[in-house]
Amino acid sequence: MRKLKLAIAALSVVAAVIGGQTAVAAPAAEVVEGSKAENRLLVYSNMGTDNWDPIVAGFNKLYPWIKIETLNLGASEPISRYEAETGTGNASADFIVTGSISDWIRFADKKLAADYKSSEDASLPDWSKPFRGIYTFSTDPMVLGYSKLLLSDDQQPDSFEGFAKVISEHPHLFKGKVGSYGVDGFGGSINWAFVRQHGDKAWQWLDAIGPSVKAGDGSGPMIEKLARGEYTAVYFLSGPVVMPKMETGLDQVISWKYMSDGTPVFMRGMAITGKARNMNSAKLLLDYILSPEGQIAVSKAGFMPYRDGLPSDQLRFGSLEQLGKQIGEKNIILINYDRNMLTGFDDFTKRWAKAMGQ
Known part of the structure; x- marks a missing residue:
């Protein structure tokens, strides 16, 4: 009976179909249930609150019990701050989004990302997932x-x-x-x-x-x-x-x-941190951002999404697919x-x- 309830809980957060695509793939029932016991989701990024607002709003329609706190830092600060805080045993970010290439390489080499394969992984281009556990948030x-x-x-x-x-x-x-x-x-x-x-x-x-x-x-x-x-x-x-x-x-x-x-296109990276204290909530956020619905929210936030097949009438400044058609891939x-x-x-x-x- 408990497994049945968990399965129903997971199905309840599957988003509506957008243009024939499932908006958010059904996460593992245990992840959804586990997130309900977590306190908050702390995100370090180089993005302002106004950028996060449409993403958080869309995410909370699916998971209203998850409180997201975002901290806006310089491009190199999210990762360096995480390393400094965890190095002294203090609590730090559950989730990082930033555009510092050299810092992400170091982050990957030190294996600081959680070893999590998103439920959206198979729908993403290979170049967008450069290291294990590290994905692309947007292509700017x-x-x-x-x-x-x-x-x-x-x-x-x-x-x-x-x-x-x-x-x-x-x-x-x-x-x-x-x-x-x-x-x-x-x-x-x-x-x-x-x-x-x-x-x-x-x-x-x-x-x-x-x-x-x-x-x-x-x-x-x-x-x-x-x-x-x-x-x-x-x-x-x-x-x-x-x-x-x-x-x-x-x-x-x-x-x-x-x-x-x-046209140079910057790959803004994101990852769940290896020492995340709200791991289940972080998994749900990663999956949401990578989903078609989440990529539309990324567009509303002012960034360029990169998943193919997104509905053009819902994109604020277009997509990487549309850019490729305009100037040639x-x-x-x-x-x-x-x-x-x-x-x-x-x-x-x-x-x-x-x-x-x-």
């Missing part, structure tokens, strides 16, 4: 941003090659007024993947634009400078940051474009977990600094 495109106040439409190309060309042809419009990330953090992975894709051609483009670039700002400051006309253009701008802002009227002074010759540059970056990055940063005139 890096775009070109332009000031409409300073540039005409024909001075706003949709390719990096065109971007380098227009800067070379109109240096007075761009000198000292091109923003981007530096390579000491988040931007390092983007530049690495872009150069890996285009080789010497990428260096030629970077050499051409380097004298005009002021690198080192974050997405927020770069967008503000674009809006004020302090920057004429920004390259490798975070799509999940700029796209939601366009809904607030900023599209009157700023435009953005995917790069038709290679070969022009999607996955910023993946390339170990060569760990050993060859010093030489890379020297070459990048030379291109930037540093």
Whole structure:
């Protein structure tokens, strides 16, 4: 009788069918039942509360008894903080979401993720599950941003090659007024993947634009400078940051474009921690985020989902599948977990600094 009740409990949280797909695969009954005895679910991420709100709301429709507490940290902090806290025997995060490539590689090497295979695993592309227990939360495109106040439409190309060309042809419009990330953090992975894709051609483009670039700002400051006309253009701008802002009227002074010759896409990673104190709740959250319904919630949060077959009318800024159709799959540059970056990055940063005139 108890097994029957557990089976019924599991079936009760299976979501409705979306476009012919089951929204959330039925989790193990023991996991659902076990989550009811847990206190809360603590999440460390580099995402704000407003990003989490649609995900938490959708999740709590299925599991209303699970209280989720999220802590917004810098990209490298979720993992380093978890390591520091557990290293001294203190309680820490049950679940981590962040975009720091080198930290995830270290996390995997130290086997810090819970050894859990999601119920959605078979429906996901192989590249999206780079290490055991570590999955991809979203695929965030890096775009070109332009000031409409300073540039005409024909001075706003949709390719990096065109971007380098227009800067070379109109240096007075761009000198000292091109923003981007530096390579000491988040931007390092983007530049690495872009150069890996285009080789010497990428260096030629970077050499051409380097004298005009002021690198080192974050997405927020770069967008503000674009809006004020302090920057004429920004390259490798975070799509999940700029796209939601366009809904607030900023599209009157700023435009953005995917790069038709290679749009870098950042793989934001996630995992249940090996020392999670609310393991069952964390399993349910992971499965939910990876489900079609969860990926739609990820889209509502402002990020780009990557599961195929999602209903386009429910996606806020499209999906990776739609991006591939727009620019061609070969022009999607996955910023993946390339170990060569760990050993060859010093030489890379020297070459990048030379291109930037540093």
